[in-house]
Amino acid sequence: MKTKIYYFSGTGNSFWVARELAGALENAELVSIVRVLEEAETQKRGIDTAAEKIGIVFPVYAWGVPRIVVSFIKKLSGEGIKYCFAVTTCGGNQAATLLQAESLLKEREIELQAGYVIKLPSNYIITNGAVTLEKQEKMFTTARSRLDKIIPVIKNNQKSGVERDFFIVNIFGKLVYSLFMSNPDKARYFTSDVRCTGCGVCTKVCPTGNITIEKNKPVWERNCEQCLACIQWCPAKAIQYKHATQYRNRYHHPEVKVEDISHRKDIRTPENMNTSEYMSTSEHMSTPENRKKFRTLKIKRTPK
Numbered sequence: 001m002k003t004k005i006y007y008f009s010g011t012g013n014s015f016w017v018a019r020e021l022a023g024a025l026e027n028a029e030l031v032s033i034v035r036v037l038e039e040a041e042t043q044k045r046g047i048d049t050a051a052e053k054i055g056i057v058f059p060v061y062a063w064g065v066p067r068i069v070v071s072f073i074k075k076l077s078g079e080g081i082k083y084c085f086a087v088t089t090c091g092g093n094q095a096a097t098l099l100q101a102e103s104l105l106k107e108r109e110i111e112l113q114a115g116y117v118i119k120l121p122s123n124y125i126i127t128n129g130a131v132t133l134e135k136q137e138k139m140f141t142t143a144r145s146r147l148d149k150i151i152p153v154i155k156n157n158q159k160s161g162v163e164r165d166f167f168i169v170n171i172f173g174k175l176v177y178s179l180f181m182s183n184p185d186k187a188r189y190f191t192s193d194v195r196c197t198g199c200g201v202c203t204k205v206c207p208t209g210n211i212t213i214e215k216n217k218p219v220w221e222r223n224c225e226q227c228l229a230c231i232q233w234c235p236a237k238a239i240q241y242k243h244a245t246q247y248r249n250r251y252h253h254p255e256v257k258v259e260d261i262s263h264r265k266d267i268r269t270p271e272n273m274n275t276s277e278y279m280s281t282s283e284h285m286s287t288p289e290n291r292k293k294f295r296t297l298k299i300k301r302t303p304k
């Protein structure tokens with residue numbers, strides 16, 4: 001059965017999960033949600049998966065589905081899809097995230113047959129720095145054994161239902177989510193300090209092309225998903241969010257590279273992952289002209 005695994009990931013947790021799944025399933029392609037949405041927006045069309053089995057892997061944002069993933073699902077065509085699964089990663093609680101994904105998919109006439117949450121180290125540096133390496137290692141071990149249980153279910157197209165939190169957490173979660181979505185422009189709080197070398201890594205990992213380098217320093221515009229990739233991947237730890245982050249440890253998944261997370265590249269398969277080809281395709285965003293071109297393709301914001 002032809003499988004496509006669509007992923008969105010700021011700091012690599014969800015990418016890591018998606019890649020592990022793609023490696024374990026037969027005939028599976030990894031597809032960047034950012035890229036596929038960008039193409040659909042540019043060509044003013046929907047997203048036809050051309051696969052019988054699809055998976056969607058993404059992080060929990062404020063107890064809900066990231067806006068970019070909402071926009072992606074709203075463009076999906078359910079035609080030909082026989083099995084659909086979702087995995088969301090988070091640092092603590094998902095609340096009603098998977099239920100939200102389930103109802104968004106239902107609107108597209110796609111049944112979510114299996115939905116799982118996998119806990120991994122939190123990237124939400126605005127409230128906390130990275131947990132210790134020891135704690136991270138424990139979380140990776142638990143996440144790997146979760147995957148060992150999930151993979152056979154997905155491999156055999158089983159209907160396992162959608163994981164959910166307690167009712168009361170879901171109600172509170174929905175409130176937090178709508179507050180978070182009502183104030184989307186967080187990029188105005190980012191600054192770079194004297195440690196910035198002008199290397200451009202922040203521009204490569206930004207899923208919306210929201211950052212440009214001018215006079216050797218990053219400049220943020222107003223199209224931010226608040227994925228925190230820029231702050232977390234900056235090799236000089238030069239990016240700050242207000243005054244909250246100067247002394248906090250950074251985090252990104254240790255088995256994921258900048259090249260993996262640079263969203264603008266070709267569809268990948270387990271066979272062609274981590275090759276030098278990725279380096280060259282990520283160069284897509286390496287010139288000011290290309291970045292400017294991408295910035296004009298604003299990704300439509302359609303939160304639920």
Ligand SMILES: Cc1cc2nc3c(=O)[nH]c(=O)nc-3n(C[C@H](O)[C@H](O)[C@H](O)COP(=O)(O)O)c2cc1C
Nearest residue numbers: 009010011012013014059062063090091092093123
């Ligand atoms: C904007 C934002 C909101 C978040 N909200 C939650 C949350 O509500 N619950 C939670 O457990 N983790 C939350 N997190 C942490 C991420 O869900 C978690 O670190 C996730 O694994 C990151 O995935 P990624 O590395 O693929 O980007 C949030 C992170 C961000 C950036």
Ligand code: SF4
Nearest residue numbers: 196197199200202234
């Ligand atoms: S990644 Fe960090 S050091 Fe590199 S340009 Fe961006 S802010 Fe500067």
Ligand code: SF4
Nearest residue numbers: 206224225227228230
């Ligand atoms: S500017 Fe916003 S969307 Fe871009 S990497 Fe930073 S946090 Fe993510």
